[in-house]
Amino acid sequence: MITITTRNLYELTRACKTVAQLKQVLAQIIQDGIANHPLSLSSILSFSATSSQPDLCFASLIFACIEKPNSFIYNSMIRGFTNAGDHARALHFYLQMNRVEHLPDKFTFPFVLKACAVLEAVELGRSVHGKVLRMGFSLDLFIRSSLVRMYSDFDEIEAARVLFDEIVERDLVMWNSMIGGYMKCGLLERAFELFESMPCKNVATYNAMMGGYAKFGCIEKISKLFNEMPNKDLISWNTVIGAHARFGSVDTTLKLFSDTPERNLTTWSTIISGFAQGGRFGDALEVFRHMLDDGVKPNQAVLVSVLTCCAHLGALEQGRWIHGYIQKNGIEVDDILGASLIDMYSKCGFLQGSMSVFDKMEKKGVCSWTSMIYGYAIHGHPFQSLDLFGEMKSLGFRPNAITFVATLAACSHAGLVDRGRDVFSEMHRVHGIIPTIEHYTCMVDLLSRAGLLDEAQDLIKSMPMKPDIFVWGAFTGGIRIHGGGSGLVSQDVSEGLARLVPRDSGAYVLMSNMYALNNQWDDVTRIRRKMEEVGVKKNPGCSTIEVDQVVHEFLAGGRLHPQSEKIYGILDQIYREIKIQASID
Numbered sequence: 001m002i003t004i005t006t007r008n009l010y011e012l013t014r015a016c017k018t019v020a021q022l023k024q025v026l027a028q029i030i031q032d033g034i035a036n037h038p039l040s041l042s043s044i045l046s047f048s049a050t051s052s053q054p055d056l057c058f059a060s061l062i063f064a065c066i067e068k069p070n071s072f073i074y075n076s077m078i079r080g081f082t083n084a085g086d087h088a089r090a091l092h093f094y095l096q097m098n099r100v101e102h103l104p105d106k107f108t109f110p111f112v113l114k115a116c117a118v119l120e121a122v123e124l125g126r127s128v129h130g131k132v133l134r135m136g137f138s139l140d141l142f143i144r145s146s147l148v149r150m151y152s153d154f155d156e157i158e159a160a161r162v163l164f165d166e167i168v169e170r171d172l173v174m175w176n177s178m179i180g181g182y183m184k185c186g187l188l189e190r191a192f193e194l195f196e197s198m199p200c201k202n203v204a205t206y207n208a209m210m211g212g213y214a215k216f217g218c219i220e221k222i223s224k225l226f227n228e229m230p231n232k233d234l235i236s237w238n239t240v241i242g243a244h245a246r247f248g249s250v251d252t253t254l255k256l257f258s259d260t261p262e263r264n265l266t267t268w269s270t271i272i273s274g275f276a277q278g279g280r281f282g283d284a285l286e287v288f289r290h291m292l293d294d295g296v297k298p299n300q301a302v303l304v305s306v307l308t309c310c311a312h313l314g315a316l317e318q319g320r321w322i323h324g325y326i327q328k329n330g331i332e333v334d335d336i337l338g339a340s341l342i343d344m345y346s347k348c349g350f351l352q353g354s355m356s357v358f359d360k361m362e363k364k365g366v367c368s369w370t371s372m373i374y375g376y377a378i379h380g381h382p383f384q385s386l387d388l389f390g391e392m393k394s395l396g397f398r399p400n401a402i403t404f405v406a407t408l409a410a411c412s413h414a415g416l417v418d419r420g421r422d423v424f425s426e427m428h429r430v431h432g433i434i435p436t437i438e439h440y441t442c443m444v445d446l447l448s449r450a451g452l453l454d455e456a457q458d459l460i461k462s463m464p465m466k467p468d469i470f471v472w473g474a475f476t477g478g479i480r481i482h483g484g485g486s487g488l489v490s491q492d493v494s495e496g497l498a499r500l501v502p503r504d505s506g507a508y509v510l511m512s513n514m515y516a517l518n519n520q521w522d523d524v525t526r527i528r529r530k531m532e533e534v535g536v537k538k539n540p541g542c543s544t545i546e547v548d549q550v551v552h553e554f555l556a557g558g559r560l561h562p563q564s565e566k567i568y569g570i571l572d573q574i575y576r577e578i579k580i581q582a583s584i585d
Helices: 007-013 017-032 038-050 055-063 070-081 087-099 107-119 124-134 141-153 155-166 172-184 188-197 205-213 221-230 234-247 250-259 265-277 280-294 300-313 317-326 333-345 350-362 368-380 382-394 401-414 417-429 438-449 453-462 470-480 493-502 505-517 520-535 564-584
Strands: 542-547 550-555
Touching: 038 055, 070 087, 070 107, 087 107, 087 493, 107 124, 107 141, 107 550, 124 141, 141 155, 141 172, 155 172, 172 188, 172 205, 188 205, 205 221, 205 234, 221 234, 234 265, 250 265, 265 280, 265 300, 280 300, 280 368, 300 317, 300 333, 317 333, 317 350, 333 350, 333 368, 350 368, 368 382, 368 401, 382 401, 401 417, 401 438, 417 438, 438 453, 438 470, 453 470, 505 520
Parallel strands: none
Antiparallel strands: 542 550
C-alpha cells in the first residue's frame, strides 16, 4: 500500500476519477496521520466540490471538519454550489467568507456574480461590484464579463453597456453576454447592431440572436440567420424548430425536424412544447405519438406539454392514457406534473379525476393547490374552492399570482363581492403581489355579474394598464345580465376597444353587441360596416371530437379534414332523413 504524504497527495487526488476513489484516499490520509494538515483536506474538498461528478454533501462534511478554512477552500465551495445550480448556498459561503475576514480573489468573483444574476440579488450584486473595484479587479476579463452578464440579467442594460465599452480586448463570451442582454430586454435592433459589428462570431453568438428573436416570433430573421450560419450545433436546430413550431407553419416545422442531423430528448420536447404554445394542440399530440413509437421516453417537460394539449382539446381518454403511462413507468408526480394532471381532468370535465390526483399526491406545492382551487371554481363549486384556499394558507403555502386568479374566479362564480374585494386587497397588502390584467378581469367580472356596473367601469378606468378584450367581455356580460343605460356604453369606450385590436374580429363583435344591448342600432350598423371596410372577418367556430385517442378538429364550413367528403355525405343523408320524418309527422 502506498504511504500518502503531503508531497504525493496532490497527484493522488488528481488521479481519482470518482468520489468513491477519493474517499479511499481520505481513509488512507486518516490512517497515515496527516488528516490535520491543511493541504490534505483542501485537496479532497476541492475534488468533491468541483469535479465533473461532485458530491457537495461530502464536500460540506469535510468543510465542517476544517478548523480555519482558507480562501481556496471557500472558492471551491462557492464554485461547486454555483455549478450545481444552488446559487443561494454559494452566496451563503461568500458572505461567510467575508465575515471571517478572508479576502476573496479573482477566482471568487465570477461565480459570486453569476449567483447574484440568477437570483436577481440586485443589492448584493452591486455590493460585490463595489468590492471588485476596491480590490483592483475591475480590469480582469472574466470578472468584467460576469459583471456585464449580471447587469444584463438585472435589466440594467445601460450599466452593462458602459462596462462593455470600457474593455478594449473583448472575447466572444463578453460579446455574447452583451447581445444576450439586449435580447432579454427586447432591444432587438441594438442587439443586431452589436451582432453586425462583431469582428468574429461563433455558434453561440448566432444561437443567442436566434433565441432572442424566437421570444418575439421573428421567424424570417431567425431563418435568415440560420441559413447564414457557417456551422450549426444541436442548439441551433432546436432553436429554429421551436420558433417555427410556435410561430411558423406546421409543414416547415416538420421538415426542419426531419432534416435535423441528430435528435435528442430536447429536440422532441422543443417541437412538442412549441406546437402547444402556438395553440397547435393536435399537432403536438401527433408528434408525441411518433416520439413514443421511436422509443424515446418523455421527460416531465414533454408530459406537461401534452397534458396541457389534452386539457385544451378536452381529450379525456388521451389524458387518461398519459396518466396511466406515468403510473406504469413509475414517473414521480411532483408539484408541476401533478398540477398538469389536475388541470387536465378539470378542463376535460372530470372533477373526480382531479380530486383523486390531488388527494394521492405526496408532494403538493403551490402549483397543485392552485390547480385544484381553479378546478373547483370552474366546476361550480366556489365554496370548496375558497375553503381549499384557506387550507392552503393555513398549511404554510404562500399563494402566487395564479392562485389569486383562481380564487377571484371562485368569488365571481359564487357572487361573493365582499369576499372578492378582500381577496383582491390581500393579494398586494399581505403578499406583495401586484395585480395583473387577469386579476382585474376577474374583479370586473365579479362586479359586473353582481350588477355593480358603475363600480366595474370605475375599476376599468383606474387600471394601470390598457383593458383588453377579456376585460370588456366581462363588462359586457354584466350589461347583458342586468341591462345598462346609455351612459355605460360610451363612445370613448367603444373606440378604445377598436384601437386595442383594430383587426381582431372579436373586438368589433363585442362593440356591436354592446351597442345592441342599448338599442343603439345606428352604431351597430356603423361597426359592421367598419368591419367590412378593413377586411375583418369573424373567425370560424372550431369543435373537436376524440375517437380512439385521436382528436379531430373541425372548423365551421371547413373541408380540410381528410374524410370531409364522407362526413358531409353522411350529414346530407341525416338531413334528408330528418326532412322525411318531419313530413310524415
